[in-house]
Amino acid sequence: MANNLLTIFLVPEVSLSILAICSLMYGLFSKKNAFIKTTNFATLSLLIVAVLIYFDFNTTFASFDNYFLNNSFTKFFKILTAIGAAASLVISKNYFIDSKINKFEIPTLLLFSTLGMMLMISAKDLMIMYLAIELQSLSLYVVAAIKRNSLESAESGVKYFVLGALSSGILLYGFSLVYGFTGQTSFEGIYQSLSQIDKLPIGLVFGLVFVLVGLAFKVSAVPFHMWTPDVYEGAPTSITAFFAIVPKLAATALIFRFCLEPFGNFDFEWTQVIFFLSVASMFLGAVAAIAQKNLKRLLAYSSIGHVGYVLIALVAANDQGIKSASIYMFIYLLMNIAFFSILLSLKKADVFVEKIDDLNGLSKSNPLISLSIAIIMLSMAGIPPFMGFFGKLYVFIAAVESQLYLLAILGVLASVVSAFYYLRIIKGMYFDEASHTESFEFIITNHAKIILTVVMFIITFFIFYPSLLTNIVVGISLN
Amino acid sequence: MTDIPLLSLTIFLPLLGAVVILLIKEDKSSVDNIRKVALCTSIGVFLLSLLIWLQFDNSKAEYQFQEKIRWFSDFNFYYHIGIDGISLFMVILSTFLTSLCILASWESIKIRVKEYMLAFLFLETVMIGMFASVDILLFYIFFEAVLIPMYLIIGIWGGDRRIYASFKFFLYTLLGSVLMLIAIVVIYKLTNSMSIADLQGNYFSTNIQMYLWLAFFASFAVKIPMWPFHTWLPDAHVEAPTSGSVILAGVLLKMGGYGFIRFSLGMLPEASEFFAPLIMTLSIIAVVYTSLVAIAQTDIKKLIAYSSVAHMGLVTIGIFIVNSQGLEGAMIQMISHGVVSGALFLCVGVIYDRMHTREIKFYGGLVNRMPIYSTVFMIFMLGSVGLPGTSGFIGEFLIIVGSFKYSSIVVIGAASGIILSAVYMLYLYKRIIFGVINNEKLKDILDLNLREKIILIPLAIAVLLIGIFPNIFIEPMRLSLDLIISNYELVNGK
Numbered sequence: 001m002a003n004n005l006l007t008i009f010l011v012p013e014v015s016l017s018i019l020a021i022c023s024l025m026y027g028l029f030s031k032k033n034a035f036i037k038t039t040n041f042a043t044l045s046l047l048i049v050a051v052l053i054y055f056d057f058n059t060t061f062a063s064f065d066n067y068f069l070n071n072s073f074t075k076f077f078k079i080l081t082a083i084g085a086a087a088s089l090v091i092s093k094n095y096f097i098d099s100k101i102n103k104f105e106i107p108t109l110l111l112f113s114t115l116g117m118m119l120m121i122s123a124k125d126l127m128i129m130y131l132a133i134e135l136q137s138l139s140l141y142v143v144a145a146i147k148r149n150s151l152e153s154a155e156s157g158v159k160y161f162v163l164g165a166l167s168s169g170i171l172l173y174g175f176s177l178v179y180g181f182t183g184q185t186s187f188e189g190i191y192q193s194l195s196q197i198d199k200l201p202i203g204l205v206f207g208l209v210f211v212l213v214g215l216a217f218k219v220s221a222v223p224f225h226m227w228t229p230d231v232y233e234g235a236p237t238s239i240t241a242f243f244a245i246v247p248k249l250a251a252t253a254l255i256f257r258f259c260l261e262p263f264g265n266f267d268f269e270w271t272q273v274i275f276f277l278s279v280a281s282m283f284l285g286a287v288a289a290i291a292q293k294n295l296k297r298l299l300a301y302s303s304i305g306h307v308g309y310v311l312i313a314l315v316a317a318n319d320q321g322i323k324s325a326s327i328y329m330f331i332y333l334l335m336n337i338a339f340f341s342i343l344l345s346l347k348k349a350d351v352f353v354e355k356i357d358d359l360n361g362l363s364k365s366n367p368l369i370s371l372s373i374a375i376i377m378l379s380m381a382g383i384p385p386f387m388g389f390f391g392k393l394y395v396f397i398a399a400v401e402s403q404l405y406l407l408a409i410l411g412v413l414a415s416v417v418s419a420f421y422y423l424r425i426i427k428g429m430y431f432d433e434a435s436h437t438e439s440f441e442f443i444i445t446n447h448a449k450i451i452l453t454v455v456m457f458i459i460t461f462f463i464f465y466p467s468l469l470t471n472i473v474v475g476i477s478l479n
Numbered sequence: 480m481t482d483i484p485l486l487s488l489t490i491f492l493p494l495l496g497a498v499v500i501l502l503i504k505e506d507k508s509s510v511d512n513i514r515k516v517a518l519c520t521s522i523g524v525f526l527l528s529l530l531i532w533l534q535f536d537n538s539k540a541e542y543q544f545q546e547k548i549r550w551f552s553d554f555n556f557y558y559h560i561g562i563d564g565i566s567l568f569m570v571i572l573s574t575f576l577t578s579l580c581i582l583a584s585w586e587s588i589k590i591r592v593k594e595y596m597l598a599f600l601f602l603e604t605v606m607i608g609m610f611a612s613v614d615i616l617l618f619y620i621f622f623e624a625v626l627i628p629m630y631l632i633i634g635i636w637g638g639d640r641r642i643y644a645s646f647k648f649f650l651y652t653l654l655g656s657v658l659m660l661i662a663i664v665v666i667y668k669l670t671n672s673m674s675i676a677d678l679q680g681n682y683f684s685t686n687i688q689m690y691l692w693l694a695f696f697a698s699f700a701v702k703i704p705m706w707p708f709h710t711w712l713p714d715a716h717v718e719a720p721t722s723g724s725v726i727l728a729g730v731l732l733k734m735g736g737y738g739f740i741r742f743s744l745g746m747l748p749e750a751s752e753f754f755a756p757l758i759m760t761l762s763i764i765a766v767v768y769t770s771l772v773a774i775a776q777t778d779i780k781k782l783i784a785y786s787s788v789a790h791m792g793l794v795t796i797g798i799f800i801v802n803s804q805g806l807e808g809a810m811i812q813m814i815s816h817g818v819v820s821g822a823l824f825l826c827v828g829v830i831y832d833r834m835h836t837r838e839i840k841f842y843g844g845l846v847n848r849m850p851i852y853s854t855v856f857m858i859f860m861l862g863s864v865g866l867p868g869t870s871g872f873i874g875e876f877l878i879i880v881g882s883f884k885y886s887s888i889v890v891i892g893a894a895s896g897i898i899l900s901a902v903y904m905l906y907l908y909k910r911i912i913f914g915v916i917n918n919e920k921l922k923d924i925l926d927l928n929l930r931e932k933i934i935l936i937p938l939a940i941a942v943l944l945i946g947i948f949p950n951i952f953i954e955p956m957r958l959s960l961d962l963i964i965s966n967y968e969l970v971n972g973k
Contacts, residue, residue: 383653384621384624385620385624397664400664405665408664423630427634427646431635466551470552
C-alpha cells in the first residue's frame with residue numbers, strides 16, 4: 001500500500017489537480033508578477049502531466065474501481081489536451097498582459113478546466129462523465145467573462161453559462177432516462193444490459209438522443225451551436241484561443257466514446273442523429289461563415305464546420321473512424337494553435353487585429369506572416385499539399401469504408417463552399433491594398449515564436465513524412 | 480537507367496530554386512538577380528526534361544524512370560513516380576513553357592517580382608509532379624495544388640476583374656476535382672492499391688465504373704474544359720497576366736485530357752464505352768458553338784480562350800473514339816495546342832505590353848510597323864488553323880481520320896470546327912495585322928525586341944518541327960497508347 005500511496009502522484013489527473021491547487025496558492029502568495037509566475041507554473045505543470053500520460057506509470061491503479069478508462073485512445077487525446085492547453089497559455093501570455101487582464105486566476109482556472117477535460121476523456125460512468133463536464137464548463141464560464149469591465153466579455157460569459165446550463169440539464173435528463181431503463185450508470189453495465197435486447201425501448205431512445213443533444217452543445221454541432229460565434233467573439237482573444245483549441249478535443253473524444261462504448265451495438269439508432277448533426281454542421285459552418293466580418297466569428301463557424309467533418313468519422317462507426325478522428329483532431333489542434341498565435345500577436349495601429357478587413361495589404365509589410373496565414377487557411381480549407389487535406393482524406397476513407405458515399409459527397413461539397421471564405425482572407429492579404437496607412441506590428445514572445453515556427457513547419461511539410469503521425473495513430477483503438 | 484533519381488530531380492529542382500529566391504531580399508538592385516535565378520532554374524529543369532527524353536526507351540510501353548518509396552505507414556500510398564509515352568511530352572511541354580513564361584514576364588511584371596517567381600516555380604514543380612505521378616493520391620495532390628499558385632497569379636498580377644476571375648477559377652475547378660477525391664478513396668477501398676500502372680485494366684464492376692467515371696468526368700470536364708463547363712476559362716484567361724494565360728492554356732487544360740486518357744480509358748473502359756456518345760455530343764457542341772462565339776469576340780484574349788475550348792473539343796473527340804489514330808491525334812493536338820495557344824497569348828502580350836489594350840478594334844495595319852511580329856504571328860495563327868506543315872494539321876488530321884471509324888456525324892462536327900477555326904483566326908489576323916494604320920497611337924509601335932524574339936522563335940520552330948516531323952513525337956507515345964487501346968478493345972469485345 002505504501003507503494004501505491006506514492007505512485008498515486010504519478011496518475012496524471014491526480015498530479016494535475018494537486019498542481020492546480022499549488023498554482024492557486026502560488027498566485028495568491030506571490031506579490032509581484034503573479035500572473036506571469038502562475039502562467040509559467042501552469043504551462044510547466046501541463047507539460048509534466050503530458051509526460052506522465054505519455055509514460056503511463058500505473059494504468060490499473062488509475063482505473064479507480066472501473067470509473068476511468070485508460071487506453072491508447074484516451075492517452076492520445078489527453079496528451080493533445082495537455083499540450084494544446086500549454087500551447088494556448090504560451091501564445092496568449094502577451095495578449096493577457098497587453099489587454100490588462102493579467103489575473104493569476106486565469107491559468108489556475110484553465111488548469112482546472114483541463115483537469116475536467118481529461119476526466120471527460122477517461123470517464124467510464126455517467127456520474128463521472130457529468131461531474132467532469134461540469135468541472136470543465138464551470139471554469140470556462142468564469143474565464144469567458146473574465147474581462148469584467150467589458151460588456152461583450154460579460155455578455156459572452158452569461159450566454160455561455162445559460163446555454164451551457166441548459167445543455168447540462170438536457171444531458172442530465174438523458175442520463176436519468178438511460179439509468180431508468182438500464183439500471184446502470186457505468187458504460188460497461190449499460191452495454192451488458194443492452195446486449196440482451198435487440199431493440200432499444202422508446203424511453204431509452206429518448207435518453208440517448210437527450211445525451212447526444214447535450215454533447216452536441218459541447219462540441220458545438222449544428223443546431224446546438226448558437227453559443228459558439230457569440231462566445232468566440234465576445235471573449236478576449238486569448239480565451240477564444242483556448243476555447244477553439246482545447247475543449248473541442250475532450251468533447252469529441254467523449255461523444256465518440258459514449259456512442260461507441262455503451263451503445264456500440266445500436267449504431268443504427270445514433271448514426272441517424274449524428275449524420276444529421278454532421279451534415280448540418282458542415283453546411284451551416286460553410287455558409288454562415290461567408291457573411292462574417294470578424295475573424296473570431298469566422299473562426300467559430302469554421303470550427304463548427306470542422307466538427308461536422310469529425311462527426312463523419314463517428315457516423316462511419318468503425319475502427320478507421322476512430323483513427324481518422326484522432327488524426328483530424330490533431331491537425332485541427334495544430335492549425336488553430338498556429339492561427340491564434342498569429343492573431344494574438346498581430347497589431348494594427350496599436351490594436352489587435354480582429355476584422356477580416358484589418359488584414360488587407362498585410363502581404364506587403366509582413367510577407368512571412370501573411371504566407372503563414374495563407375498556408376493555414378489553405379490547410380483549413382483542405383487544399384493539398386498542406387496538412388489539413390490529410391485530415392479530410394482520412395475522414396473520407398473512414399466514410400467510404402462504411403459505404404457512406406452520400407455523406408462523403410456532401411462533405412466534399414461543403415468543403416468547396418467553405419474554401420470561399422478561407423480564400424477571402426488570402427484575397428484580403430494579397431490582392432487588396434491596405435485601407436489605412438497605419439503599419440502592422442508583430443509582437444511575439446520567443447516561446448510563442450518557437451511554437452509558431454514548429455507548428456507551421458509541421459503543417460507545411462507534413463506531406464513529406466506523414467508516417468510521423470500515422471505511425472502513432474495506427475495503434476489507436478477503443479479496445 | 481542511371482542511379483541518379485532524374486525524375487525526382489526534375490520535379491524538385493524548381494522548389495530548390497524557389498528556396499534560393501526566398502533567401503534573396505527583394506529591393507531595386509536584387510530584382511534582376513531574382514529573375515535570373517528563376518530563369519536559370521527553369522532552363523535547368525527544361526534541360527533535365529530533355530535529358531529524360533534522350534534516355535527514354537521508345538520500345539517500352541510501361542513506366543520508365545520509376546521511383547517508389549513508401550509514403551504512408553498505414554495505407555498503400557507510395558511516392559511513386561515514372562514517365563511513359565503519354566506523360567513524357569506533357570512534362571517537356573510544362574518545362575518548356577515555364578522557362579519561356581519566366582522570360583516573357585521579365586519586364587511586364589514589375590510589382591512583387593519575388594512572389595511572382597516563387598509562384599511560378601512552385602507551379603512548375605506541381606505540374607511536372609502531376610504528370611509524373613504513378614500513385615493516384617500523389618496525382619490528386621498535385622492536381623489540386625495547381626490551384627494555389629494559379630489563384631495567386633491571376634489574383635495579384637491580373638487585370639481589372641482579377642478577383643472575380645481568380646475566385647471563379649479556384650472554386651469552379653475545386654468543385655470538379657473534389658468529387659474525384661471520393662472516387663479515388665473508393666478505388667483504394669475496392670482494390671487496396673493506388674498505382675495507376677496496376678489498375679490499368681478492368682477491375683471494377685460495370686455499375687461501380689459508371690459512378691467512378693462520372694466523378695472523374697466532373698473534374699476533367701471542368702479542367703479541359705468541355706462545354707458547358709467552360710465558363711471559367713474566358714474569365715480566367717482574360718484577367719490573368721500573359722504568362723499566366725500561357726500556362727493555363729498550354730499546360731493546365733491538358734491535365735483534363737491527360738486524366739481522361741489515364742483514368743477514364745485506362746481504368747474504366749466499360750463506362751468509357753457507355754458514355755462515349757455523351758462525350759461526342761458535348762464535344763461537337765463545343766467545337767461548333769465556341770467557334771461561333773469566338774468569331775463574335777472583340778477582345779483578342781477572349782477569342783483565343785474560346786478557340787481553346789473548341790480545340791479541346793477536338794481532343795476529347797480524339798480520345799473517346801479510342802483507336803490509335805484518334806488517340807495519337809489527340810495527344811499531338813494537345814501538344815500542338817499547348818505550343819500554339821501559348822504562343823498566341825505571348826503574341827497578344829507583346830502588343831498588350833506596348834499599348835495596354837486587347838481590343839481588336841484598337842489595332843489594324845500592324846504589318847506596316849512590325850513585319851517580324853506579323854510573320855511570327857502568322858505561323859502561330861496558321862498552326863491554330865491547322866495548315867499542313869504546322870503542328871495543328873497533324874493533330875486535326877489524325878483525329879478526323881480516326882473518327883471516320885467511329886461515326887461520320889462526328890467527322891462532320893469535327894471538320895466544321897476546323898473550318899470555323901480558319902474563319903475566326905484569319906478574320907482576327909486580318910483585322911489586327913493587315914490594312915493601313917488608322918490609329919494615331921500605333922504610329923510609333925516598335926517591332927519585336929531581342930528578348931521577345933528569343934521567346935517566340937523557339938515556339939515557331941516547335942510548331943514547324945511537330946508539323947514536319949511528327950514521328951519524333953508519335954514514336955515514343957505509340958506503345959503506351961496501344962496498351963490502353965488494346966485493353967479497351969479487349970474489355971469491350973471489339
